[in-house]
Amino acid sequence: xxxxxxxxxxxxxxxQLTLPVSxxxxxxxxxxxxxxxxxxxxxxxxxxxxxxxxxxVPIGYNGRASTVFVSGTDIKRPRGQQKRGExxxxxxSRELDFELEMGFYIGRTSxxxxxxxxxxxxxxxxxxxxxxxxxxxxxxxxxxxxxxxLAKSFATSVSPYIVSFDALEPFRIEGxxxxxxPLPYLQATQPWHYDIELEVSLKTDxxxxxxxICRSNTKHLYWSMAQQLAHQASNGTIIEPGDLYxxxxxxxxxxxxxxxxxxxxxxxxxxLLMEETGExxxxxxxxxxxxxxxxxxxxxxxxxxxEVIGTVHPAG
Amino acid sequence: xxxxxxxxxxxxxxxQLTLPVSxxxxxxxxxxxxxxxxxxxxxxxxxxxxxxxxxxVPIGYNGRASTVFVSGTDIKRPRGQQKRGExxxxxxSRELDFELEMGFYIGRTSxxxxxxxxxxxxxxxxxxxxxxxxxxxxxxxxxxxxxxxLAKSFATSVSPYIVSFDALEPFRIEGxxxxxxPLPYLQATQPWHYDIELEVSLKTDxxxxxxxICRSNTKHLYWSMAQQLAHQASNGTIIEPGDLYxxxxxxxxxxxxxxxxxxxxxxxxxxLLMEETGExxxxxxxxxxxxxxxxxxxxxxxxxxxEVIGTVHPAG
Numbered sequence: 001x002x003x004x005x006x007x008x009x010x011x012x013x014x015x016q017l018t019l020p021v022s023x024x025x026x027x028x029x030x031x032x033x034x035x036x037x038x039x040x041x042x043x044x045x046x047x048x049x050x051x052x053x054x055x056x057v058p059i060g061y062n063g064r065a066s067t068v069f070v071s072g073t074d075i076k077r078p079r080g081q082q083k084r085g086e087x088x089x090x091x092x093s094r095e096l097d098f099e100l101e102m103g104f105y106i107g108r109t110s111x112x113x114x115x116x117x118x119x120x121x122x123x124x125x126x127x128x129x130x131x132x133x134x135x136x137x138x139x140x141x142x143x144x145x146x147x148x149x150l151a152k153s154f155a156t157s158v159s160p161y162i163v164s165f166d167a168l169e170p171f172r173i174e175g176x177x178x179x180x181x182p183l184p185y186l187q188a189t190q191p192w193h194y195d196i197e198l199e200v201s202l203k204t205d206x207x208x209x210x211x212x213i214c215r216s217n218t219k220h221l222y223w224s225m226a227q228q229l230a231h232q233a234s235n236g237t238i239i240e241p242g243d244l245y246x247x248x249x250x251x252x253x254x255x256x257x258x259x260x261x262x263x264x265x266x267x268x269x270x271x272l273l274m275e276e277t278g279e280x281x282x283x284x285x286x287x288x289x290x291x292x293x294x295x296x297x298x299x300x301x302x303x304x305x306x307e308v309i310g311t312v313h314p315a316g
Numbered sequence: 317x318x319x320x321x322x323x324x325x326x327x328x329x330x331x332q333l334t335l336p337v338s339x340x341x342x343x344x345x346x347x348x349x350x351x352x353x354x355x356x357x358x359x360x361x362x363x364x365x366x367x368x369x370x371x372x373v374p375i376g377y378n379g380r381a382s383t384v385f386v387s388g389t390d391i392k393r394p395r396g397q398q399k400r401g402e403x404x405x406x407x408x409s410r411e412l413d414f415e416l417e418m419g420f421y422i423g424r425t426s427x428x429x430x431x432x433x434x435x436x437x438x439x440x441x442x443x444x445x446x447x448x449x450x451x452x453x454x455x456x457x458x459x460x461x462x463x464x465x466l467a468k469s470f471a472t473s474v475s476p477y478i479v480s481f482d483a484l485e486p487f488r489i490e491g492x493x494x495x496x497x498p499l500p501y502l503q504a505t506q507p508w509h510y511d512i513e514l515e516v517s518l519k520t521d522x523x524x525x526x527x528x529i530c531r532s533n534t535k536h537l538y539w540s541m542a543q544q545l546a547h548q549a550s551n552g553t554i555i556e557p558g559d560l561y562x563x564x565x566x567x568x569x570x571x572x573x574x575x576x577x578x579x580x581x582x583x584x585x586x587x588l589l590m591e592e593t594g595e596x597x598x599x600x601x602x603x604x605x606x607x608x609x610x611x612x613x614x615x616x617x618x619x620x621x622x623e624v625i626g627t628v629h630p631a632g
Contacts, residue, residue: 024340025382030462051460056404057397061462062378062469066341066554078551081373081499088372090499090550138551144367146346146377147463150551153378183397183406234406235394235454235466236632238382316552 017160019070020128021105023244026068026156027232028101028132029060033176033222035249038263055180058223058231060248063132064153068244071129071159071308077286077315078154080138092315093135095268096284100200100259100292101130102218103246104225105162110239117188120226123239126162129198129294129308130246133157136262136283158244159294159308167303171195171296175224182227185234192226194218196305198250198294200259205287206277213272214259216252286314333476335386336444337421339560342384342472343548344417344448345376349492349538351565354579371496374539374547376564379448380469384560387445387475387624393602393631394470396454408631409451411584412600416516416575416608417446418534419562420541421478426555433504436542439555442478445514445610445624446562449473452578452599474560475610475624483619487511487612491540498543501550508542510534512612512621514566516575521603522593529588532568532575534610602630 030036033050036059040049053059077092084091107125115123132152139151175193196218201210223231225247233239251259258264261283265271271280284290289312294305346352349366352375356365369375393408400407423441431439448468455467491509512534517526539547541563549555567575574580577599581587587596600606605628610621 025380053399053457053460057458059458059462060465062380062465064341064378064553066556066559076552080551081547083369088499090501135551141369142373142375143461143463144369145459145463146375147459147461149376149378150547150553153553154551183404185406231397231466235396235451235470236392237380237466237469240382243382 017070019068019158020160020162021242021244023065023068023242024240025243026063026065027060027243028063028246028248029058029223029228030248031058031221031223031228032248032250032259034220034251034253035259035263038251038258042267055178058228060228060232061147063156067153068156068158071157071306071310073155073157073310074313075133075155075310076313078135078138078150079315080135080150081141082137083141093137094283095136096312097134097136097261098200098284098290099132099134099249100198100214100216101132101246101249102196102294103128103130103158103244106239106241106243109241110233112236112238113233114185115230115233115239117186117192117224117226117230118190120192120229121165124165124225124229126164127168127305128162129159129292129305131157131290131292131308131310132246157308157310159306161306163303163305168194168296170298173219175219176222178222186227186230188226192224193221196294196296198292201291202281203289204274204277204279204285206279207274208276210289210291211274211276213264214257216250216257216259218250220250220252221247284312286312288312333386335384335474336476336478337558339381339384339558340556341559342379342381343376343559344379344562344564345374345539345544346564347374347537347539347544348564348566348575350536350567350569351575351579354567354574358583371494374544376544376548377463379472383469384472384474387473387622387626389471389473389626390629391449391471391626392629394451394454395631396451396466397457398453399457409453410599411452412628413450413452413577414516414600414606415448415450415565416514416530416532417448417562417565418512418610419444419446419474419560422555422557422559425557426549428552428554430501431546431549431555433502433508433540433542433546434506436508436545437481440481440541440545442480443484443621444478445475445608445621447473447606447608447624447626448562473624473626475622477622479619479621484510484612486614489535491535492538494538502543502546504542508540509537512610515609517607518597519605520590520593520595520601522595523590524592526605526607527590527592529580530573530575532566532573534566536566536568537563600628602628604628
């Protein structure tokens with residue numbers, strides 16, 4: 001034991017990483033504009049892809065904190081109520097999906113005061129990668145009129161390191177243009193977007209190595225995390241240490257950059273080809289492993305976020 | 317001090333009641349069928365009042381736990397983003413409302429297992445009265461497509477006593493007929509509705525005594541609390557001790573039985589008359605006090621739930 005204590009570092013195989021913080025509040029935003037547009041195109045083809053409020057309000061909803069898990073936790077396929085043709089059934093989801101997101105943990109209470117976007121890092125401690133596992137068939141049936149509920153609450157996975165905003169300071173960038181101009185409570189004087197590379201890989205149980213199926217970047221967020229937090233705090237709610245806020249699915253504008261199977265397979269119409277085995281995928285099958293990584297690339301150095309990984313197991 | 321310790325009981329004026337449990341999860345269902353029908357009639361007049369999923373799924377959404385307060389906590393009118401005519405503004409809500417609900421606290425973890433409706437009281441510890449304060453103008457603008465968010469998260473008030481389900485055993489009744497027959501995971505062999513009288517009163521700052529504006533009963537819930545919990549647990553999410561589940565607004569079928577100002581004033585078209593002062597109300601004004609009480613009436617005894625009370629203060 002004494003020898004162990006003297007070691008300055010441990011090989012990754014020697015340690016078991018745990019959830020950095022078990023949050024009380026888990027909130028999921030919807031700030032990936034390409035994701036929101038793709039979903040609109042698929043499900044409301046007769047309308048404009050984005051709803052009228054999208055460029056005014058950083059849309060978000062409350063998620064379930066009790067099932068926020070650390071990377072590596074097995075994901076059991078959820079059962080749930082779904083509409084199949086004319087029938088309503090309670091069965092294992094057939095449209096299990098991942099969502100590529102980033103998240104930030106809070107380090108300091110707001111005590112119910114508003115927070116300006118420029119105060120972001122006075123409250124936000126650091127970032128993690130988030131996989132917001134989703135059951136699309138359950139979601140489609142339950143979400144009107146009060147939003148996603150059981151389709152999302154069975155599991156959410158986060159990476160085991162919190163990367164501090166101090167470390168990310170060199171990677172702050174201007175975001176995409178915002179039109180119309182945001183209301184004053186959402187305006188910042190500094191750039192609050194980040195240049196962080198994102199990658200998702202999929203490995204079926206027949207494959208020997210994962211295949212990259214999505215490359216994206218946090219710059220594809222319409223609303224910055226600073227604007228998300230300012231919006232969340234704007235009604236006087238109490239922001240608490242340990243709160244976890246996720247960005248929403250971060251898809252890029254092009255094929256190969258889509259942060260969910262729903263988009264990558266265009267709701268099942270364009271199955272993904274697994275090159276090693278010739279298998280195809282629309283949604284996730286039992287035995288599939290999804291891994292997400294993220295990194296900020298400096299000149300001569302890289303800040304890594306580790307990974308968030310999870311394997312799908314059959315419904316119990 | 318010694319004298320105090322020997323006392324067997326204290327006058328209510330001597331003590332400060334506190335939040336019975338500060339929940340980690342606060343979930344709000346939508347099981348008041350008359351409320352859901354009224355909202356449908358007001359906001360989707362061209363459609364059937366209930367959405368197609370209503371009689372299949374106990375609809376619910378995750379709320380914010382950090383702003384669950386004990387009865388007596390002052391309610392500050394929230395600011396928020398709203399659409400006013402053609403303009404999008406960030407201003408104090410002009411449509412502040414209450415929602416008459418009951419809630420149940422969990423006493424035991426599910427560890428991710430399903431829960432059958434007949435197992436309800438093995439997990440649920442007892443009930444409280446819940447006022448789910450709501451800002452209708454903020455809600456209307458933000459809620460598509462992911463549900464209510466900041467319109468609800470500024471404050472939720474609960475009564476300070478948890479009334480145990482043991483005490484409520486004599487008040488279990490059959491609920492209203494459910495058609496279509498619920499899926500098996502929502503079926504119970506025992507009656508799981510309750511006969512609990514509910515009352516809401518309003519007192520403006522000019523009035524000397526409150527006026528009752530709503531009389532209702534928990535029997536007006538379509539889905540029982542046992543079905544709500546079975547649904548919540550059905551996807552494998554972890555039910556935790558301290559979780560608070562609210563029923564949704566419990567309106568009766570007739571005028572005088574509506575559990576929100578939205579319904580009582582029919583979205584402002586039929587202002588309520590305050591008889592003592594001749595004032596009228598559509599939504600809540602600063603200085604208004606809302607009090608909710610609940611009781612189960614036995615033969616020769618009453619089980620009281622105390623009250624949940626709150627006074628509206630101007631936006632800060």
